[in-house]
Amino acid sequence: MGVDSGSAIADRAAAEGYVGKVCFKTGPPERVGVELEWTVHHRADPCRPLDVRELAIALGPHAPPTLDPASAHRPLPGGSLVTLEPGGQVELSSPPVTSLAGLIDDTAADVTVLSRLLASSGLCLGGQGHDPHRPAERLIHTQRYAAMEHAFDRVGPWGRAMMCGTAGLQVCLDIGTGARAAARWRAAHALGPPMIALFANSARDGWASGRMRTWYETDPVRTLPPVLDGDPVGAWAKRVLDTPLLCLRRDSGEWDPPPGVTFGGWIEGALPTRPTYDDLDYHMTTMFPPVRPRGYLELRYIDAQPGGDWVLPVAMITALFAREETVDAATELAEPAGQRWVQAARDGLADPVIASVVPRLVELACVALDDTDLPADMKADVAKRLSSREGLR
Numbered sequence: 001m002g003v004d005s006g007s008a009i010a011d012r013a014a015a016e017g018y019v020g021k022v023c024f025k026t027g028p029p030e031r032v033g034v035e036l037e038w039t040v041h042h043r044a045d046p047c048r049p050l051d052v053r054e055l056a057i058a059l060g061p062h063a064p065p066t067l068d069p070a071s072a073h074r075p076l077p078g079g080s081l082v083t084l085e086p087g088g089q090v091e092l093s094s095p096p097v098t099s100l101a102g103l104i105d106d107t108a109a110d111v112t113v114l115s116r117l118l119a120s121s122g123l124c125l126g127g128q129g130h131d132p133h134r135p136a137e138r139l140i141h142t143q144r145y146a147a148m149e150h151a152f153d154r155v156g157p158w159g160r161a162m163m164c165g166t167a168g169l170q171v172c173l174d175i176g177t178g179a180r181a182a183a184r185w186r187a188a189h190a191l192g193p194p195m196i197a198l199f200a201n202s203a204r205d206g207w208a209s210g211r212m213r214t215w216y217e218t219d220p221v222r223t224l225p226p227v228l229d230g231d232p233v234g235a236w237a238k239r240v241l242d243t244p245l246l247c248l249r250r251d252s253g254e255w256d257p258p259p260g261v262t263f264g265g266w267i268e269g270a271l272p273t274r275p276t277y278d279d280l281d282y283h284m285t286t287m288f289p290p291v292r293p294r295g296y297l298e299l300r301y302i303d304a305q306p307g308g309d310w311v312l313p314v315a316m317i318t319a320l321f322a323r324e325e326t327v328d329a330a331t332e333l334a335e336p337a338g339q340r341w342v343q344a345a346r347d348g349l350a351d352p353v354i355a356s357v358v359p360r361l362v363e364l365a366c367v368a369l370d371d372t373d374l375p376a377d378m379k380a381d382v383a384k385r386l387s388s389r390e391g392l393r
Contacts, residue, residue: 005281008274009267015280016237023284023293024233026181029174031096031296032103032318036111037089037167037304039126040118046126046133050088052140058121066140076113078106086149087164088139090114090125096172096296100318100372104311111308129167129202129211129303136165147247147255148286151219154259158217166202166211167304171317173297180324185232187327188291189225190334191320192301193344194358198389199313200348201303208348211303215288216342222246223288225341236293241267246286249279290341312389315369315382316362322371326364333360362386 009015040055042048056068063071064083075081080092092110097103118124138145138160145163152159176184196209204210215223222243229235241264248257248271258271263283266275275283284294290301302313320330336357337344343351349358366383374382 003277005278006276008276009280012241012264012267015241015263015267016234018277018280019237019240019284020233022281023236023295024175024181025295026175026178029176029180029184029321030098031172031174032098032100032314033094033096033172033296034103034107034310034314035091035093035170035172035298036107036310037085037091037169039087039089039128039131039165039167039304040123041126041133043119043122043124049134049137050123050139052088054121054123055084055088055090058118058123060117062117066142076110078110078113080107080110082114084140085163085167086138086140086145087131087136089164089167090118100315101374101378104314104374104378108308108311126167126304127201127306129200129209130161130204130214131165131167132204134165136161136163138164143249143255144247147257150254150256151244151246151259155219156217158214159219162211162214162218166214168211168300169199169302169304169310169313171299171302171314173299173317173321175293175295175297176324180327182230182232183324183331184297184321184327185291185293186228187321187331187334188297188299189228190331190338191317191361192225192290192299193337193340194334194354194361195299195313195317196301196303196341196344197348197351197354198358198362199302199305200345201305207346208350209303209345212301212341212345215290216345218288219246222286225290232293240280240284240287243283243287245283247282249282309385312382312386315372315374316365316386319365319368319372320361322368326368326371330361330364333357333364362389 056063061072061074062082067084079095083091094107175181200208202209202211207213242262244260244262245257247255261270292298337354349355369379
């Protein structure tokens, strides 16, 4: 947009225009990326508390600065960066690529390297979307995470559980051309409940995806899905500015903001100094809806999967977004269940509406795998495994 990140924001209209241009970058949809999270455990005793020093030793030069400020933070051989969530969960973030086959091959290789690094310290990756062995405890002590914890504690106990005891899988896709951005935004949301149910892997307290329940409850203004309308750009910009600050960065001391001050309120003089565009960029990193626009679409609603099963939702979503005709067909199939976010997390495939649409979505995805560059044997394997998911047999 050509603005100085350190310059003060003149008014709300300027902020809304900036949010729209930064978050909804349009163009031909070509790339896909993935972010994989896992809880981490001692192989001999998964209930044993983690020690961040053990994680730092295991990850070595790949450790993120939040764990080791002196780390080189080198990417793994396939290009993935390692980061850590507040409770010590490990995350791999792939670079965006144009090849689904290459993404799967390179990410799988990096998962193998990561597993070997952890194994050298007697650690292993968890297989569920939540930690069934230990209570949620924050291990990474940064000013950001402390402020988040304090803010979420005012809402209830769910924030700590989300921050420190859950693990998800995120698929990242290009928004697409300007003419198709709204349709792809709608599709990403319509697919949410069916995908949550199909890949639920964090059963707890009667919920199929206990992980998504924690997200819904953590801080609804920033975590719940939106009410869709015809202007996703304007609606998102308004939501960003109307959401209270989670962190207020300072040179020293705590980052807790005054409760209830929204970013829009900050622009309008609620705090002594005016916010900058860099402050707005940072505020947008504290928004956690199921689909987050970041210049691309970040689909955040899938639980971590056991072993190599992460390939299935990545391939399914990529196939459904490979052609615009398929995007529209998937939206039409999914929309009867598209607002059933709570039912998807609570009941999974036991919800009759969701159960009625998922098999047809899987069938469409299996056909659409032909629109990806997966080799024939991998397409056949993915299609077989998708079709045999529990509840579809």
